[in-house]
Amino acid sequence: xxxxxxxxxxxxxxxLTRFVRLAGGADGHIVVVSxxxxxxxxxxxxxxxxxxxxxxxxxxxxxxxxxxEAEEPAxxxxxxxxxxxxxxGGNQLRLSSVVGGTKLGTALRRANGRGAxxxxxxxxxxxxxxxxxxxxxxxATPKHRMAHISAGLGLLENIVVDxxxxxxxxxxxLLAVVAQSPSLLGLGLDxxxxxxVHPDDTIEVIGRGAVTIIDGSQVQxxxxxxxxxxxxxxxxxxxxxxxxxxxxxxxxxxLLPGKVDDGISQAEARIEPAKRQVRRLVKKxxxxxxxxxxxxxxxxxxxxxxxxxxx
Amino acid sequence: xxxxxxxxxxxxxxxLTRFVRLAGGADGHIVVVSxxxxxxxxxxxxxxxxxxxxxxxxxxxxxxxxxxEAEEPAxxxxxxxxxxxxxxGGNQLRLSSVVGGTKLGTALRRANGRGAxxxxxxxxxxxxxxxxxxxxxxxATPKHRMAHISAGLGLLENIVVDxxxxxxxxxxxLLAVVAQSPSLLGLGLDxxxxxxVHPDDTIEVIGRGAVTIIDGSQVQxxxxxxxxxxxxxxxxxxxxxxxxxxxxxxxxxxLLPGKVDDGISQAEARIEPAKRQVRRLVKKxxxxxxxxxxxxxxxxxxxxxxxxxxx
Numbered sequence: 001x002x003x004x005x006x007x008x009x010x011x012x013x014x015x016l017t018r019f020v021r022l023a024g025g026a027d028g029h030i031v032v033v034s035x036x037x038x039x040x041x042x043x044x045x046x047x048x049x050x051x052x053x054x055x056x057x058x059x060x061x062x063x064x065x066x067x068x069e070a071e072e073p074a075x076x077x078x079x080x081x082x083x084x085x086x087x088x089g090g091n092q093l094r095l096s097s098v099v100g101g102t103k104l105g106t107a108l109r110r111a112n113g114r115g116a117x118x119x120x121x122x123x124x125x126x127x128x129x130x131x132x133x134x135x136x137x138x139x140a141t142p143k144h145r146m147a148h149i150s151a152g153l154g155l156l157e158n159i160v161v162d163x164x165x166x167x168x169x170x171x172x173x174l175l176a177v178v179a180q181s182p183s184l185l186g187l188g189l190d191x192x193x194x195x196x197v198h199p200d201d202t203i204e205v206i207g208r209g210a211v212t213i214i215d216g217s218q219v220q221x222x223x224x225x226x227x228x229x230x231x232x233x234x235x236x237x238x239x240x241x242x243x244x245x246x247x248x249x250x251x252x253x254x255l256l257p258g259k260v261d262d263g264i265s266q267a268e269a270r271i272e273p274a275k276r277q278v279r280r281l282v283k284k285x286x287x288x289x290x291x292x293x294x295x296x297x298x299x300x301x302x303x304x305x306x307x308x309x310x311x
Numbered sequence: 312x313x314x315x316x317x318x319x320x321x322x323x324x325x326x327l328t329r330f331v332r333l334a335g336g337a338d339g340h341i342v343v344v345s346x347x348x349x350x351x352x353x354x355x356x357x358x359x360x361x362x363x364x365x366x367x368x369x370x371x372x373x374x375x376x377x378x379x380e381a382e383e384p385a386x387x388x389x390x391x392x393x394x395x396x397x398x399x400g401g402n403q404l405r406l407s408s409v410v411g412g413t414k415l416g417t418a419l420r421r422a423n424g425r426g427a428x429x430x431x432x433x434x435x436x437x438x439x440x441x442x443x444x445x446x447x448x449x450x451a452t453p454k455h456r457m458a459h460i461s462a463g464l465g466l467l468e469n470i471v472v473d474x475x476x477x478x479x480x481x482x483x484x485l486l487a488v489v490a491q492s493p494s495l496l497g498l499g500l501d502x503x504x505x506x507x508v509h510p511d512d513t514i515e516v517i518g519r520g521a522v523t524i525i526d527g528s529q530v531q532x533x534x535x536x537x538x539x540x541x542x543x544x545x546x547x548x549x550x551x552x553x554x555x556x557x558x559x560x561x562x563x564x565x566l567l568p569g570k571v572d573d574g575i576s577q578a579e580a581r582i583e584p585a586k587r588q589v590r591r592l593v594k595k596x597x598x599x600x601x602x603x604x605x606x607x608x609x610x611x612x613x614x615x616x617x618x619x620x621x622x
Contacts, residue, residue, distance in 0.1 A: 140477040140523070141476075141523070142521075165452075166450055169480055171451050171482060210453075212451070212452070220566055231501075231519075231520060231521040231554035231555075232552070232554070234550070235552075236549060236550075237551070238549055239486070239547075239550045240545065240546040240547065241543070241544065241548075242546065243542035
């Protein structure tokens with residue numbers, strides 16, 4: 001499960017709810033790996049609280065900061081007995097360089113292989129694939145030397161993930177990566193949006209934004225004629241922009257027919273009448289020009305999301 | 312000739328130089344139509360000065376602000392005898408609503424038909440086609456109700472133009488337009504970048520950025536199921552990002568083989584040794600930490616470009 005960052009934590013929580021359910025709910029054991037984050041235990045605490053409130057049985061934290069720590073058998077053992085693993089945001093290069101190729105890294109691949117749900121948000125999403133965007137420049141037009149690739153944790157093959165996709169304007173670098181590596185399918189995830197990768201290599205989109213998929217199998221490019229940081233020619237890239245409910249086959253690189261029931265509408269239908277009333281009140285007050293309640297609500301949300309401002 | 316706005320006016324002037332040449336140079340007569348601009352005669356003055364310095368024979372200004380003025384035969388007559396027409400930036404809706412369907416509008420189509428070069432920058436670029444993006448929201452992800460279409464001046468058929476493309480993050484709205492109207496080929500022009508449309512309906516890219524082409528002929532979409540402003544599903548859009556020198560066939564919707572000599576390198580080669588020396592000096596001073604010269608130069612450029620800040 002790869003999440004574009006800034007997943008909703010206060011309202012519908014469509015994405016995190018799905019994760020907790022896939023991780024077994026009350027019978028599950030979730031391990032939060034917060035190596036990518038620079039906030040120390042705070043990130044673990046935040047998700048522990050969220051997952052427990054959503055009914056997760058047990059939540060453990062793991063935060064190796066050196067390769068030695070990632071080699072400790074206890075961590076790998078914890079992951080081996082987990083039903084779900086959650087990789088927090090932060091810096092994907094920190095995550096891949098501390099964990100990649102260690103006992104913990106191998107345990108993560110094993111967990112994914114045996115069907116435990118492994119979710120990553122933001123940096124954690126970037127790190128799941130074999131090829132990872134380590135860092136790069138923003139902008140819609142592909143340019144030479146725009147993105148830097150490192151080896152990720154290798155849970156997913158043949159894809160490359162970028163996150164905060166619309167919000168940080170990252171189409172250009174994903175096009176540049178795919179043009180240079182057309183064997184990789186590019187997945188750009190908007191914030192509060194996730195791709196649930198099923199065992200049959202199909203994905204399902206959930207959340208508020210879209211997943212942009214770049215298929216470079218028909219691409220003509222001058223990517224091999226690298227010249228400074230000038231625009232790169234990319235012709236014939238196939239682009240898919242899929243909102244919640246749509247499914248895509250990563251193998252055949254095709255949209256799947258039919259639409260899964262919209263997660264957002266479902267979530268909205270679940271809102272209890274009391275909450276609806278509050279919402280109506282907020283709207284009413286805002287309409288009268290006194291939107292302090294709305295502002296307060298935004299600020300509260302903003303504060304929580306600020307904590308994971310780095311990707 | 313459709314220009315993405317903010318074309319260079321101080322350095323290489325690749326785009327404006329090409330326009331003046333196509334308009335016949337010293338033997339030519341250029342008419343500047345500044346209806347779109349809110350700056351009054353200033354926009355005309357700016358381009359008049361630029362074109363004359365570049366060796367244009369005669370430069371006239373036309374600025375109808377009402378449909379009555381656009382119906383005056385004198386204006387149409389001026390255009391009928393021009394070798395080149397330049398539509399300034401500003402507000403494309405003002406241009407199309409004042410000029411579209413008037414004597415002047417018909418004269419512009421006639422001029423284009425007989426082979427005079429008609430160039431538009433920014434709003435002027437948007438207005439040249441039969442279908443025009445009047446206004447819309449920015450963002451990389453296509454959403455319902457994101458862009459509003461009006462009838463443009465009708466010089467080019469089967470395309471829809473968007474400008475300041477990378478700089479104002481307009482992929483989403485172009486994808487939304489093309490998904491709803493797959494008969495139109497979407498052209499997104501970066502700033503200081505132009506598509507030269509040849510009579511055989513091929514285009515050539517010149518300038519510093521790229522032209523993004525969106526081909527919706529294979530698209531699957533839920534555009535017809537409009538719901539609020541939520542993300543729109545667009546699957547199978549073919550994307551081309553073409554920098555300077557590349558050519559594209561608007562009919563077959565394919566990249567053309569070969570590359571035209573790079574306009575920028577050519578321009579750089581033309582720089583006289585004296586200018587090179589100044590440039591080297593500027594770099595040297597900047598490297599020493601005293602970059603006041605660079606700043607001054609940027610400010611001067613900024614000032615000129617601010618005048619056409621509205622699109």
